Each structure stands twice: as structure tokens, then as C-alpha cells.
Amino acid sequence: MRKKNFKITKKRQHILEVLKGTDEHLSAEDIYFILKRKNIKVGLATIYRTLDLFYQHGIVNKINVGDGTVRYEYVDRKRVHHHHLICIKCGKIMEYTDKKEEEFLKELTKRIKDRYGFTVLSHEIYLYGICNECREKEKS
């Protein structure tokens, strides 16, 4: 559900710039420290509120990998829909796309609708494992 437009204040602009300027998945704390390093003072509570607002307006995606920290990414129209790979050793979040998986998900959405009368509107997929670098480290 999209809400009405909102004012983009200077503080909100700063937060948006941080998210726009990276491909990484940032938590509210990450954004707080990035801004602090640039000598821009925005309180953590404001960042939380702003991220929530952005989320409600479809400006950011929430990534919740279940480690107690919610991370955000800017929704770029040029950036394709993707899923996430999460390394359980170093916490790195990688992105991947897979056409066949999306086709399967479309079919699944149809079957869910037929079987349960439930309309799937969106999905998130997180695959947990060990990244290449951590596996290399383990070897040595």
C-alpha cells in the first residue's frame, strides 16, 4: 500500500543519499555512523523513523536475516529484483538472480492461490551458508 507523498527534509535527504550511494545492505546504525563520519548529525531515532517512512513508500527494501538487525537497501528501478545469500560466518550479504527460480515462484504463487485462496503479493528469499572467502580461510 502506497501512502501519500511526504516532505523530503534535509535529514531525510542525507539518509537517502547514503542508501543511494551504496550497493550494500545497511542497518540504521550503519547509516548513523556513515553520517557521523561525514560530520552530519542525525539522531538514531530519526533514522529509524525515516527508514520506516521510506519503507512505507516503497523507497527502500527491508532485509531481515534473523540476526536481530534489520538492514535496508535502496529500491532502484534499474536494479533488478534479487534474492540474498547470507554467510553465517562473516555476515556478508550477497545478491543473486535466477530466472528459473523466479519462474518457479510464479507457478508457486498460482498454486498457492488455487489451493489456499491466498494471494501472494511479494516474496523474500534468504539462503544461508558459507561464503567463498570464509571457506578459503577455513582451509588454511
Ligand SMILES: [Zn+2]
Ligand atoms: Zn563469509
Ligand SMILES: [Zn+2]
Ligand atoms: Zn539486496
Ligand SMILES: [Zn+2]
Ligand atoms: Zn524473487
